[in-house]
Amino acid sequence: MNFELTGPLSDQLVSSLVVIVFLGIVIIITGIRVGKLKPTDTPKGLLLVFVLFFEAVLNLIKPHFSGKKLKVFGPYLTAVLLYLVFANTVSLFGLKTPASNAGIAACCSIMTYIMLRFANIRFKGIKQKLRDFLGRIWYMFPIMIPINLIGEFSTPLTMGLRLFGNMISGLVISTMVYAVLNWVAGIFAGVFLHVVFDIFFGLIQAFVFFMLSVVNISMATEK
Amino acid sequence: MLHNVFAAITRFATEYNQFFTDGLKYVGAGIAVLTGIGPGIGQGFAAGKAAEAIGRQPEAQGKIITTTLVTAALAETTGLYGLLVALLLIFG
Numbered sequence: 001m002n003f004e005l006t007g008p009l010s011d012q013l014v015s016s017l018v019v020i021v022f023l024g025i026v027i028i029i030t031g032i033r034v035g036k037l038k039p040t041d042t043p044k045g046l047l048l049v050f051v052l053f054f055e056a057v058l059n060l061i062k063p064h065f066s067g068k069k070l071k072v073f074g075p076y077l078t079a080v081l082l083y084l085v086f087a088n089t090v091s092l093f094g095l096k097t098p099a100s101n102a103g104i105a106a107c108c109s110i111m112t113y114i115m116l117r118f119a120n121i122r123f124k125g126i127k128q129k130l131r132d133f134l135g136r137i138w139y140m141f142p143i144m145i146p147i148n149l150i151g152e153f154s155t156p157l158t159m160g161l162r163l164f165g166n167m168i169s170g171l172v173i174s175t176m177v178y179a180v181l182n183w184v185a186g187i188f189a190g191v192f193l194h195v196v197f198d199i200f201f202g203l204i205q206a207f208v209f210f211m212l213s214v215v216n217i218s219m220a221t222e223k
Numbered sequence: 224m225l226h227n228v229f230a231a232i233t234r235f236a237t238e239y240n241q242f243f244t245d246g247l248k249y250v251g252a253g254i255a256v257l258t259g260i261g262p263g264i265g266q267g268f269a270a271g272k273a274a275e276a277i278g279r280q281p282e283a284q285g286k287i288i289t290t291t292l293v294t295a296a297l298a299e300t301t302g303l304y305g306l307l308v309a310l311l312l313i314f315g
Contacts, residue, residue, distance in 0.1 A: 158300055165303030172310065208296040211289070 015095035016104055019086045064218035073217055076115055081210040088202030099167040109160030112213045116220045123221040166205045170197030252312040258305025265298035
């Protein structure tokens with residue numbers, strides 16, 4: 001494992017790559033099996049899980065996007081949710097949580113930021129976007145332009161920092177508790193620590209990141 | 224009077240060493256984590272209002288819980304900034 005672009009490969013990046021490879025294999029297998037499935041068949045096993053998952057996601061994002069927008073932004077949002085759900089719970093298998101590296105958390109928010117700007121250009125138009133910077137009352141523009149510019153850049157910053165902060169707090173607290181306890185007590189404490197910080201907070205943060213992306217992108221597409 | 228002030232300043236300057244700065248780092252980290260008060264109030268408020276809303280309209284439970292989770296996580300952000308500052312002070 002030695003491909004150094006800049007600096008050594010961090011633990012979090014390794015676990016992120018593990019998650020990506022795992023998800024890639026599972027999704028390719030599911031895709032092949034979906035392709036073979038006839039419309040009259042009932043899905044079973046892994047396929048059933050995926051069908052139920054995608055239906056639930058579709059029901060969540062349908063009220064926010066209409067018609068063509070759903071086809072453009074749906075796949076990205078589903079992919080982010082799927083990746084974060086697995087990435088935040090991967091520390092149950094002994095790997096470090098990928099989002100506890102600030103770079104990986106920032107990558108997620110930067111991707112959402114790129115999608116936001118794409119939504120602005122594609123569905124809103126640059127002219128309307130520039131007009132929005134002035135605010136409702138045009139002579140207030142010396143105050144409104146700085147506020148709107150800060151708002152533009154605070155969205156990706158807060159989204160990345162929220163993910164990173166939640167994951168690193170779980171990592172720090174569980175590391176501190178494990179450092180104090182011996183291994184017998186550590187097993188009993190680990191049950192509660194991992195349930196709270198990995199499963200509960202991890203899934204909630206994945207869902208929150210997904211929901212905020214949905215809301216922000218749907219707001220960016222509105223005229 | 225003035226003599227005492229000068230004496231205090233010189234004593235501070237002599238005691239201002241590595242241990243002093245290290246100790247103050249931990250004090251600063253402790254103060255930074257006090258931001259946890261804000262999210263506590265905010266999340267408690269959101270959860271209370273959600274409970275009220277579910278009591279008034281039990282059929283909209285799913286939507287209310289989704290909105291509450293998202294807004295609670297939003298309110299958490301300021302506390303996380305405090306935590307990050309504390310971590311930077313200790314480890315950075």
